[in-house]
Amino acid sequence: MKQYLELCQHIVDDGIWIENERTGKRCLTVINADLTYDVANNKFPLITTRKSFWKSAIAEFLGYIRGYDNAADFRALGTKTWDANANDNEAWLNNPARTGDDDMGRVYGVQGRSWKSPDGSTIDQLRKLVDNLSQGKDDRGEILTFYNPGEFGLGCLRPCMHTHTFSLLGDTLFLTSYQRSCDVPLGLNFNQIQVFTFLALMAQITGNKAGKAYHKIVNAHIYEDQLELMRDVQLKREPFPSPQLNINPDIKSLKDLETWVTMDDFEVVGYEHHDPIKYPFAV
Numbered sequence: 001m002k003q004y005l006e007l008c009q010h011i012v013d014d015g016i017w018i019e020n021e022r023t024g025k026r027c028l029t030v031i032n033a034d035l036t037y038d039v040a041n042n043k044f045p046l047i048t049t050r051k052s053f054w055k056s057a058i059a060e061f062l063g064y065i066r067g068y069d070n071a072a073d074f075r076a077l078g079t080k081t082w083d084a085n086a087n088d089n090e091a092w093l094n095n096p097a098r099t100g101d102d103d104m105g106r107v108y109g110v111q112g113r114s115w116k117s118p119d120g121s122t123i124d125q126l127r128k129l130v131d132n133l134s135q136g137k138d139d140r141g142e143i144l145t146f147y148n149p150g151e152f153g154l155g156c157l158r159p160c161m162h163t164h165t166f167s168l169l170g171d172t173l174f175l176t177s178y179q180r181s182c183d184v185p186l187g188l189n190f191n192q193i194q195v196f197t198f199l200a201l202m203a204q205i206t207g208n209k210a211g212k213a214y215h216k217i218v219n220a221h222i223y224e225d226q227l228e229l230m231r232d233v234q235l236k237r238e239p240f241p242s243p244q245l246n247i248n249p250d251i252k253s254l255k256d257l258e259t260w261v262t263m264d265d266f267e268v269v270g271y272e273h274h275d276p277i278k279y280p281f282a283v
């Protein structure tokens with residue numbers, strides 16, 4: 001929590017105002033942030049200075065693991081996070097590649113589970129990682145990337161947290177996640193949860209111990225209509241200690257994640273938090 005608040009304060013103190021053409025809003029921006037999560041000791045990086053809807057964040061990531069391309073599937077899992085980008089963004093609504101209501105196109109999990117090869121076959125990046133890591137193998141290229149510039153025109157948004165690299169040292173699994181663009185009040189609240197949970201889940205299904213997760217962010221910003229709430233409300237609050245995340249131990253394989261897992265298989269213990277803050281969302 002401390003590192004999150006320090007990043008927020010750094011943006012407030014040192015950020016530069018940058019116009020954003022896509023949303024039409026200005027962003028107070030810094031470049032480069034490095035966050036570390038202690039998954040080994042289950043220090044769940046949940047924001048405590050406002051109420052965090054953590055189930056929504058895990059549901060979103062589970063949707064990526066399953067390769068979802070549709071906001072309705074995300075809603076069925078328990079998150080509305082893709083509704084606006086799938087249905088309210090002018091550029092995407094006018095894109096002939098959009099197949100209808102709720103379609104997100106070839107974004108995130110679609111690239112992760114069925115990247116198109118020139119020969120017409122598809123590559124399941126996640127399956128390869130799970131297979132290697134389960135056998136104790138790290139070929140120094142255990143990479144899951146959603147970043148496919150050749151298909152940006154076929155999706156509603158370029159991926160923000162775009163690449164995840166797993167590493168094994170003996171039987172301890174590490175994760176390094178890269179993010180090109182970060183909405184610190186809204187997106188990062190979710191992305192921290194996702195990086196942590198992804199490592200915890202992958203360690204569990206590949207039979208390894210979880211080590212640390214490293215989260216590397218390039219452009220970290222606060223939108224102009226979020227600044228007052230961040231500076232004058234959230235940053236004035238005292239954080240509480242980190243809670244813990246419990247994951248159903250019956251989750252043992254990628255197939256389990258793809259088939260029966262729901263948000264009921266995740267539990268947060270010891271979550272003390274301040275009141276919710278409703279931040280504006282830029283589409």
Ligand SMILES: Nc1nc(=O)c2c([nH]1)NC[C@@H]1CN(c3ccc(C(=O)N[C@@H](CCC(=O)O)C(=O)O)cc3)CN21
Pocket residue numbers: 052053056079080081082085157183186187188189190277278279281282283
């Ligand atoms: N401007 C912007 N910021 C983002 O963080 C973001 C995007 N766009 N587009 C794609 C995804 C969607 N994400 C989202 C979308 C909505 C919330 C959100 O509204 N969160 C609320 C409550 C969520 C709930 O009740 O489930 C929050 O208070 O955290 C968070 C992340 C993250 N990404």
Ligand SMILES: O=c1ccn([C@H]2C[C@H](O)[C@@H](COP(=O)(O)O)O2)c(=O)[nH]1
Pocket residue numbers: 022157158160161181182183184186187188191
């Ligand atoms: O996981 C996510 C997804 C999105 N965001 C934020 C970062 C930006 O504010 C927008 C995306 O806009 P771009 O113009 O494509 O950069 O969404 C996030 O923080 N985390």
